[in-house]
Amino acid sequence: MILVSSCLAGFEVRYNGSHSLNNNIQDLINGGKAVAICPELMGGFSTPREPAEIVGGTGEDVLNGRAKVVEKSGRDVTELYLKGAYEALRKAKEIGVKTVVLKEYSPSCGSKMIYNGKFENKKVFGNGVTSALLLKNGIKVISEEEFSNGCMDII
Numbered sequence: 001m002i003l004v005s006s007c008l009a010g011f012e013v014r015y016n017g018s019h020s021l022n023n024n025i026q027d028l029i030n031g032g033k034a035v036a037i038c039p040e041l042m043g044g045f046s047t048p049r050e051p052a053e054i055v056g057g058t059g060e061d062v063l064n065g066r067a068k069v070v071e072k073s074g075r076d077v078t079e080l081y082l083k084g085a086y087e088a089l090r091k092a093k094e095i096g097v098k099t100v101v102l103k104e105y106s107p108s109c110g111s112k113m114i115y116n117g118k119f120e121n122k123k124v125f126g127n128g129v130t131s132a133l134l135l136k137n138g139i140k141v142i143s144e145e146e147f148s149n150g151c152m153d154i155i
Helices: 023-030 039-043 059-063 078-095 129-136 144-148
Strands: 002-005 034-037 052-055 068-071 099-102 113-115 123-125 140-143
Touching: 002 023, 002 078, 023 034, 023 144, 034 078, 039 078, 052 059, 052 113, 059 078, 059 129, 068 078, 078 129, 099 129, 099 144, 129 140, 140 144
Parallel strands: 002 034, 002 099, 099 140
Antiparallel strands: 052 068, 113 123
């Protein structure tokens, strides 16, 4: 059993109310081999919601209090992202997963790349808040791109 980002399973939970359907991930959900989660919804957000980016660092920096997650309008939503990350970790431990497939570039779920925190549509190396927390707790995090490029042996 693995955890996957809900948007990758076709649920319309992204900030703009869309999804990022990955047919292989949807097949895992339908086959009972994966459970879908959305850390943002688990943290208390609704859909749609304002876009947010990590300002001042990466997910690790947010966990350590050195960076914030901020909506485009300037509202600090760090606490909601932290709450969602800890809820995702709780669910991962409850199910006993070793691997999670999360949506790349998200301030919550990005596993290799996130946006630069300036709302310029530019990406930088780094993890989102949930990815950083899961990794810190020994859970492997991969992106949908890695999953689609041959990591399907994780299940």
